[in-house]
Amino acid sequence: MIEIVGLHKSFGETKVLTGINLAVPAGSTCVILGGSGSGKTVLMKHMIGLLKPDQGQVIIDGEDLVPMGAEELERVRRKFGMVFQAAALFDSMDVYENVAFPLREHSRMPEEEVRALVRSKLDLMGLPKSVESKFPADLSGGMRKRVGLARAIVMNPKIVLYDEPTTGLDPITTDYVDEMILAAQRELGITSVVISHDIASAFNIADQIAFLSKGVILEQGPPEQVRASQHPTVKIFLETWFGK
Numbered sequence: 387m388i389e390i391v392g393l394h395k396s397f398g399e400t401k402v403l404t405g406i407n408l409a410v411p412a413g414s415t416c417v418i419l420g421g422s423g424s425g426k427t428v429l430m431k432h433m434i435g436l437l438k439p440d441q442g443q444v445i446i447d448g449e450d451l452v453p454m455g456a457e458e459l460e461r462v463r464r465k466f467g468m469v470f471q472a473a474a475l476f477d478s479m480d481v482y483e484n485v486a487f488p489l490r491e492h493s494r495m496p497e498e499e500v501r502a503l504v505r506s507k508l509d510l511m512g513l514p515k516s517v518e519s520k521f522p523a524d525l526s527g528g529m530r531k532r533v534g535l536a537r538a539i540v541m542n543p544k545i546v547l548y549d550e551p552t553t554g555l556d557p558i559t560t561d562y563v564d565e566m567i568l569a570a571q572r573e574l575g576i577t578s579v580v581i582s583h584d585i586a587s588a589f590n591i592a593d594q595i596a597f598l599s600k601g602v603i604l605e606q607g608p609p610e611q612v613r614a615s616q617h618p619t620v621k622i623f624l625e626t627w628f629g630k
C-alpha cells in the first residue's frame with residue numbers, strides 16, 4: 387500500500403532523511419519508532435505529499451506522489467485519515483459534529499446516512515451515544531483521542547497515519563487507544579502508519595517496526611527482530627523500556 391524508495395530530504399544544509407526505503411503491506415500496521423528530531427514527522431509528511439523529496443519515490447496504492455500536482459495529490463489524500471498528536475478536534479463542535487465533519491465537507495449525504503456512519507465509527511471506538519452531544523473540553527484525553535480516531539476513519543480511508551497517538555496518556559489509556567487502533571485495522575482492513583517514541587505501544591500494535599535515527603532506518607522488521615537488534619543505538623533506545 388505504501389512504498390518509499392531511496393528517499394532523501396534536506397532543508398538547506400541540514401540532511402533530515404538520507405536514503406529511506408520502507409514498504410508497508412496493505413492491512414498491516416507499521417510503527418516508525420525513533421527519538422526526537424530523528425525525522426519521523428518529515429517522513430510522514432512525504433507520505434501524504436505535504437513535502438517533496440530531493441530524491442526518491444513515494445508510491446501510494448500504486449501511484450508515485452512525487453511528480454503529482456495539487457489536484458492529483460488531493461485525490462490521493464482522500465485515501466488517508468489522519469490522527470494528530472493533539473486530537474485536533476474542533477472545540478466549538480460537539481462530538482457528533484466533529485465526527486460528521488469530513489462527511490459534510492466531501493459529500494451531500496442525507497442526515498440519516500451521516501448519523502448511521504457516525505454511530506458505527508463511535509461504536510467501533512467504544513463510545514456510547516451519550517458522548518455525541520458532549521464538547522471536546524468535557525472529555526478525558528483518552529476519549530478525545532478515540533473521537534479523533536472515529537473522525538479519521540469515518541470516510542473509510544485505506545490508510546490512517548497516526549502522529550504520536552498515545553503521547554501524554556497514562557499506561558491504561560494508552561493500552562485502550564492501542565486496542566482501538568487495532569480494532570480499526572481489523573474491522574476495516576486499514577493500513578496504519580504510526581509515528582511514535584512509545585516503545586511499549588509500538589511493540590503492542592506493530593506488524594513491522596522501522597527504527598529511525600538521524601534520518602536513516604537502522605533496523606526494520608517484525609517486533610521480535612527489532613527487539614533482538616545488535617545495533618548500539620537501537621539497543622540503548624530499547625533498554626530504556628525493556629531494561630538492560
Ligand SMILES: Nc1ncnc2c1ncn2[C@@H]1O[C@H](COP(=O)(O)OP(=O)(O)OP(=O)(O)O)[C@@H](O)[C@H]1O
Nearest residue numbers: 397400402420421422423424425426427428429583
Ligand atoms: N520545514 C523545515 N525546515 C527546516 N528544518 C526542518 C523542517 N521540518 C523539520 N526540520 C528538521 O528536521 C529534523 C527532523 O524533524 P522531525 O519533526 O521529523 O522529527 P521527529 O522525529 O518527528 O521528532 P519529534 O519526535 O520531536 O516530533 C529536525 O532537526 C527539524 O528541525
